[in-house]
Amino acid sequence: MAEEETELFDTDEEQKYRELYEDLQKELDDQRKQAIETKKETLLTNAGYNEMQVQRYKKHLSGESDGEIQKALIDLKAEIPPKKEYADPNPGNGARQTPKTTNLEEKGRSTYQRLKEKGKIRGKK
Incomplete structure (x- = not known):
């Protein structure tokens, strides 16, 4: 027992x-x-992909070893290049203002009147 x-x-x-x-x-x-x-995730971030792209494309990186993952990353970068985000060269400077629309007929009349007053041209009497 x-x-x-x-x-x-x-x-x-x-x-x-x-x-x-x-x-x-x-x-x-x-x-x-x-x-x-x-x-x-680290490799994709270092390659220039943003957070949303990292979450979307990490499933495309197949493999378990460093070499396999690197090769898959190179293939992915060839197919889908990372989105580049450029910095604003003048952060304090806003967008340009659109110029006022001009009435060309009125501009011509004012130019004619100004030149006529200076005596540069003779106008009709």
Whole structure:
């Protein structure tokens, strides 16, 4: 009976260790997946993609190793180049104002009147 209890104890103990091992393996796999996702996001951000583009295009980066992910990134950049955001060269300067529309007929009359008053041209009497 003592042998049966020891065997039973060993199997129960082995079962606990097996479950513990499986739980640790699942946790390790989750951490690896998270590390790969973080690496993909970092590479896309460094390549010039904005946050929305990173979330959209990270699923296109396939592979688990650095080389595979880099190759997929090069292919993605060839297909979909990153959106460049340029800085405003004059941050304090607003948009230009549109010029007032001019009435060309009125402008011609005022120019004629001004030249006539200066004596540069003779007008009709």
